[in-house]
Amino acid sequence: MSTTQLLFSGFGGQGILFAGKFMAYKGLIDNKQVSWLPSYGPEMRGGTASCSVIISDTPVGSPIVSKPDILIAMNLPSFDRYESAVLPGGMIFSDSTLIERETDRKDITEYRIPATQLASDNGFPTLANMIIVGKILSVMDDFGAESVDAALKKVISAKHADMLEVNLKAMKLGAEYKG
């Protein structure tokens, strides 16, 4: 019986909502109870973006994640805003290309991945989000699961099927990153 609450945060355009949706779909395919809730605002592009994802063995109550087990921070404002909200024993996955400082907290684990840099170096500059997702999955020892493939197919529409492989590549890069 467990519940994992994830909070994805960053700039609009970084694929925050997409990464969250992937994790939610993976949970669904793994027969978990899931919810995904985006922040929504008047800004269409470039504002802050965040989404709450809950993956649980029991029905999801509130879909709002205010105290995450896992925080994904892809820019400094998000890191500053949510760092203190992470539950003791929780984890932060941060994009170290854009976030220079590390957390001071001793009761949580931070994984720093230069995701934006890695994405850019490898020719898929828009997939920093999936590099971080790869890292999360490897930390949770879940990277090789069949549901990863299946979930990707769900979130990438048939029209963009050519994006499947490169997304997997980005995730693999993140999973294998030792920092």
Add this chain to the structure above:
Amino acid sequence: MVVFDKPHALADVPMHYCPGCTHGIVHRLVAEVIDELGIEGKTIGIAPVGCSVMAYDYFNCDMIEAAHGRAPAVATGVKRSDPENHIVFTYQGDGDLASIGMAETVHAAARNENITVIFINNAIYGMTGGQMAPTSLPGQVTQTSPYGRDVSLCGYPIRVCEMLSQLEGPEYLERVTVNSVKAVKNAKKAIKKAFMNQVEGKGFSLVEVLSSCPTNWGLTPQKALKWIDEKMIPYYPLGVYKDRSAKEETK
């Protein structure tokens, strides 16, 4: 030999209109056209709020009573629910069509919604007892413009056909009157065309009928008919303001 008969589409009930009011004439013309086109069984009429609010009792086709000004929106729904099998007309006064319902009128026209609109312009609110309408003439005395319509305070009358003719959307716009035998014949021709356009799928057709309101104008029926000639037609010239198909044919 029958020389004069009541159209089938007109219900055999007493109407509530005042003596000398031209609503009755226009009702009859609409009913004659529905008979002649043989469309009564598929026609759905939409009554407004205003003097013709109870028009739903006066036509034998299916009828709807709409909220004030909303008849074109209701007509849009009815038409779109079964475009092949519904012939839809609205029957609206000047307050309904050109004041509270102006947005619905303009947008139905802009969409070239395939409906027929019969627009009674008598330059006054009749049902509520003679208040200023969006089409009341400059200087016209009404209950709410007791010193005459002062355009510096309440603006100018709206010429609906002229205004709508600036839109790309509508198919057919014509202004007629019914204050003489000749005018009535001409009005019937326009109304028939407005229904035919719908049958042929051509789109939004509006006939503006300059009408009399002897009661609220404070005139006898005869003088009211004359007032149309003397006061209304100079401000609201009769004629065709748009006829897209005719224009295309002459090209």
Add this chain to the structure above:
Amino acid sequence: MSEKVLMKGNEAIAEAAILAGCRHYFGYPITPQTEIAAYMAKKMPKIGGTFLQAESEIAAINMVYGVSSTGKRVMTSSSSPGISLKSEGLSYLAGADLPALVVNVQRGGPGLGGIQPSQSDYFQATRGSGHGDYHMIVLAPASVQEMAELTVKGFELADKYRMTTMILADGTMGQMMEPVALDIEVKPMPEKPWAVTGTKMSRPHNIINSLFLSPDKLEQMNFERYERYAAIEKNEALYEEYMMEDAEICIAAFGIAARVSKNAINEARKEGIKVGLIRPITLWPFPKAPFENALKTVKEFISVELSMGQMIEDVRLSIDCRVPVTLCNRVGGMIPSPEQVLDAIRNAAKNGGNR
């Protein structure tokens, strides 16, 4: 059960409406419900339906009035300020006894307010919203699955009783994604001999109308409508009970507030506090019976709302104010946290019903 898909609440409403046979949608863009219009704009042309972006909410509800007059299933959706504009049409739909489905994905008010979730249109929805004596059936989903199921049910109830059903959701329910199964049973639509579809010259004309100048007649129409409402109150109230068997404290909450409250209840139960939840699913008719029944053990009710306290009045009426009913709320687009609700529960437990 069919395969579950992840869907936004707004999209689930749109897809369920299509499933229920709705082929006509009229709307006007407003956050946070625009996904419904976008979904319909994409789908309707492909299935021979009508999507039309109206010039205003007022026009949209009157287009609904037009289609409904012809007997077909039809809907519109909006958010709080837009529902105010539709309220004229809602009154006319009631006066003409026309069925329709109207969705309100609420946002904070009054005025232009904000765009974040709210439940502050409870009075507007449950008290009719427009002028005159009338009700709408008001359904309050608390999950994406319910967004879909209650949409189908909403159409069925609207047709059965010839009235508007309103889905009263909020920004959270509209925007969140959850797994949803769309194998929802749809009952056949009842005959509608009153509809205006053309007389075909084979019957007297039908008239759709809300004008009755004779007071006797208008009074009679109102009496008859309220007989129908009485039947609805008797037969159609829906609610969920959660941990109510031994509850001494009862939370009343609907929609997102109920979800948050469940988290708080689970925590409070760990502390040994006997607390449960009654979640009204129909807000009108308000499910009075479970509240009356709860009085056997409950010493205090807490109404958890995203409003300044609106449903709390119905909770008090349901129990004739026999025990205290307190309010736990956030407004303006804010949502009560589970901690806030837990504090309210602890506070109630401490007082033991003595206020």
